[in-house]
Amino acid sequence: MLHKLCLEIPSRRVGSAGNRAATDFFARSVASFGFQTESQRFDCIDWTSEGARLAVDGDLFRAFVGPYSLGGQVRAPLVVASTLQELEATEAEGKIILLCGDLAKEQLMPKNFPFYNPDEHKRIISLLETKQPAAIVAATTRDPGMAGALYPFPLIEDGDFDVPSVYMTDVEGSRLAQHAGEEVSLDIRAERHPSWGCNVVARKGGDRSRRLVCFAHIDAKLGTPGAIDNGTGIVLLLLLAELLVDYGGDLGVEIVALNGEDYYSAPGEQLWVSQNAGRFGEIVLGINMDGAGYREGNTAFSLYDCPPDIDSAIREAFCARKDMVEGEAWYQSDHSLFIQNQRPALAITSDRFDALWTEIAHTAKDRPEIVDPAKLVDIALALRHLLLHLDRLPV
Ligand SMILES: [Zn+2]
Numbered sequence: 001m002l003h004k005l006c007l008e009i010p011s012r013r014v015g016s017a018g019n020r021a022a023t024d025f026f027a028r029s030v031a032s033f034g035f036q037t038e039s040q041r042f043d044c045i046d047w048t049s050e051g052a053r054l055a056v057d058g059d060l061f062r063a064f065v066g067p068y069s070l071g072g073q074v075r076a077p078l079v080v081a082s083t084l085q086e087l088e089a090t091e092a093e094g095k096i097i098l099l100c101g102d103l104a105k106e107q108l109m110p111k112n113f114p115f116y117n118p119d120e121h122k123r124i125i126s127l128l129e130t131k132q133p134a135a136i137v138a139a140t141t142r143d144p145g146m147a148g149a150l151y152p153f154p155l156i157e158d159g160d161f162d163v164p165s166v167y168m169t170d171v172e173g174s175r176l177a178q179h180a181g182e183e184v185s186l187d188i189r190a191e192r193h194p195s196w197g198c199n200v201v202a203r204k205g206g207d208r209s210r211r212l213v214c215f216a217h218i219d220a221k222l223g224t225p226g227a228i229d230n231g232t233g234i235v236l237l238l239l240l241a242e243l244l245v246d247y248g249g250d251l252g253v254e255i256v257a258l259n260g261e262d263y264y265s266a267p268g269e270q271l272w273v274s275q276n277a278g279r280f281g282e283i284v285l286g287i288n289m290d291g292a293g294y295r296e297g298n299t300a301f302s303l304y305d306c307p308p309d310i311d312s313a314i315r316e317a318f319c320a321r322k323d324m325v326e327g328e329a330w331y332q333s334d335h336s337l338f339i340q341n342q343r344p345a346l347a348i349t350s351d352r353f354d355a356l357w358t359e360i361a362h363t364a365k366d367r368p369e370i371v372d373p374a375k376l377v378d379i380a381l382a383l384r385h386l387l388l389h390l391d392r393l394p395v
Pocket of ligand 1: 229230261262291333
């Protein structure tokens with residue numbers, strides 16, 4: 001299954017044919033275990049790129065196209081800004097602006113990302129939009145928190161932002177900065193294409209006004225097979241569905257392949273939230289799986305706002321199993337949708353999270369070989385145990 005999702009399907013980025021092949025495969029598989037399925041469709045853009053060329057007077061600089069950037073050819077003088085104050089003071093209209101240092105220390109949240117967006121990021125983006133540079137060059141290092149293991153990381157990854165951008169290493173950026181004031185020529189070969197994708201929601205069990213909801217995001221970042229992030233989450237949903245083939249309890253079970261956790265505007269997440277407006281109270285517990293099954297270390301579970309009966313049901317299901325530990329709270333995945341809507345949540349990942357994030361996540365190294373399938377089976381068994389326990393709790 002992981003092989004199919006990560007290798008036979010070359011990419012699961014939102015809007016791609018591979019992404020739709022993955023949601024089709026998921027819908028067919030989960031239906032074969034007796035679940036009713038619904039596809040929740042949304043419009044989005046897909047994006048293709050053939051690289052960028054950046055030169056000053058014949059001297060080439062190694063630059064990567066910012067994901068979802070518009071393409072185009074520009075020849076303009078270079079200006080440089082490394083702090084917010086410098087950016088505010090820079091006359092950038094029609095020029096190529098190099099952002100480095102403090103300004104480029106962390107990935108900027110996309111303009112229309114609905115769940116989290118710091119004021120400083122909004123300020124930088126709005127300054128860039130009002131100053132109207134012809135193009136942006138970002139010189140970056142690493143940002144494990146937002147960009148996983150990428151070096152350099154793209155400062156801007158936003159299909160709603162219309163200034164073309166490239167990014168390069170801080171080292172290459174310092175070399176380029178020496179040419180401030182000179183003419184730079186930049187050719188970005190990239191295109192946005194209108195496309196679509198969907199969530200797949202699968203349901204079973206009796207009472208829809210009392211639901212257990214299980215999430216995993218099915219999309220993967222551009223340029224990664226996405227085995228741990230998050231092919232394993234989808235395999236876990238399917239293993240759980242298979243273990244529930246004969247389930248006929250009162251508690252409603254909703255298994256959701258969300259589509260967009262690693263995409264700039266989180267379209268599947270926004271759609272699922274809007275379709276559940278006013279019905280969050282029905283959710284007894286929300287479970288999210290992301291980054292589970294890494295062959296090193298243990299499975300880590302973490303609890304958010306769980307009432308005592310659910311808290312103890314989770315501990316009973318998980319603590320008895322080997323290789324499972326309670327991990328630190330984290331918020332960078334879809335369980336935040338439950339937390340933001342005041343529902344109890346359980347998140348499942350791997351405890352060697354730091355190693356995963358700083359070395360593997362969002363890169364070509366995230367392949368099926370780094371997954372331990374036995375850990376996935378254990379998690380699925382623990383989840384079934386938990387679900388059957390919750391089904392027996394008095395309402
Ligand atoms: Zn993920």
